[in-house]
Amino acid sequence: MRVSVLSLLAILPACSSPPSGSRDGQAAPRTAAFLFDGSSTDAWVMARDGSACRWEIDAEGAMVVNVGAGSIRTRESFGDFLLHIEFAVPNNPPEFTGQARGNSGVYLQGRYEVQIHDSHGLPPADNLCGAIYSKAAPLVNAARPAEEWQTYLIDFTAPRWSTVGDKIANARVSVWHNGTLIHDDFEIDGTTGGGAPEGPSPGPILLQDHGDSRVRFRNIWIVPR
Numbered sequence: 001m002r003v004s005v006l007s008l009l010a011i012l013p014a015c016s017s018p019p020s021g022s023r024d025g026q027a028a029p030r031t032a033a034f035l036f037d038g039s040s041t042d043a044w045v046m047a048r049d050g051s052a053c054r055w056e057i058d059a060e061g062a063m064v065v066n067v068g069a070g071s072i073r074t075r076e077s078f079g080d081f082l083l084h085i086e087f088a089v090p091n092n093p094p095e096f097t098g099q100a101r102g103n104s105g106v107y108l109q110g111r112y113e114v115q116i117h118d119s120h121g122l123p124p125a126d127n128l129c130g131a132i133y134s135k136a137a138p139l140v141n142a143a144r145p146a147e148e149w150q151t152y153l154i155d156f157t158a159p160r161w162s163t164v165g166d167k168i169a170n171a172r173v174s175v176w177h178n179g180t181l182i183h184d185d186f187e188i189d190g191t192t193g194g195g196a197p198e199g200p201s202p203g204p205i206l207l208q209d210h211g212d213s214r215v216r217f218r219n220i221w222i223v224p225r
């Protein structure tokens with residue numbers, strides 16, 4: 001089949017340019033629901049027991065990990081979605097090494113962790129920033145230095161289940177980190193460490209308290225599909 005140059009030109013820019021919402025400062029689409037806009041943590045509860053969120057909002061309007069208090073999750077649950085989240089990892093003192101540097105994470109449906117970590121300049125790895133934890137290193141390490149704001153745009157498709165409850169398709173995810181595609185429709189073959197068991201029910205967005213790092217979050221919105 002002959003494909004005209006004009007038709008290719010129509011397609012290529014859409015393929016190569018990152019989608020709206022993959023960089024910080026871009027406006028949320030009208031269909032987005034804000035999970036955190038700087039004014040309130042009301043959309044969140046403590047993941048452990050559903051009690052009121054004990055993470056606080058700092059003077060700049062960022063929601064900050066309350067180290068030791070525990071992870072938080074959304075009150076609402078989601079199936080397939082597009083999620084935008086901005087974060088800044090702290091520059092922990094040098095005695096904090098390895099996984100204790102800027103560690104948090106975004107658990108999709110409470111099950112699959114997209115890792116947050118102070119990883120600027122390191123080779124991509126399946127336990128550093130942008131990893132699907134323990135399952136996939138990012139295609140490239142797009143991490144900025146500690147204390148700089150960064151963006152994830154996460155396009156998530158939940159697993160599919162038969163009527164008798166058998167999984168018939170794995171979860172899939174594409175992730176843009178600061179506008180760079182770091183996972184391209186990656187198939188997730190099961191939960192990541194600390195994740196809730198897989199199942200046909202939707203699940204919350206969970207933000208991890210790793211116990212060592214005051215990671216900050218802002219401008220969190222979701223478009224359920």
Ligand code: MG
Binds near residue numbers: 104113115116210
């Ligand atoms: Mg983590």
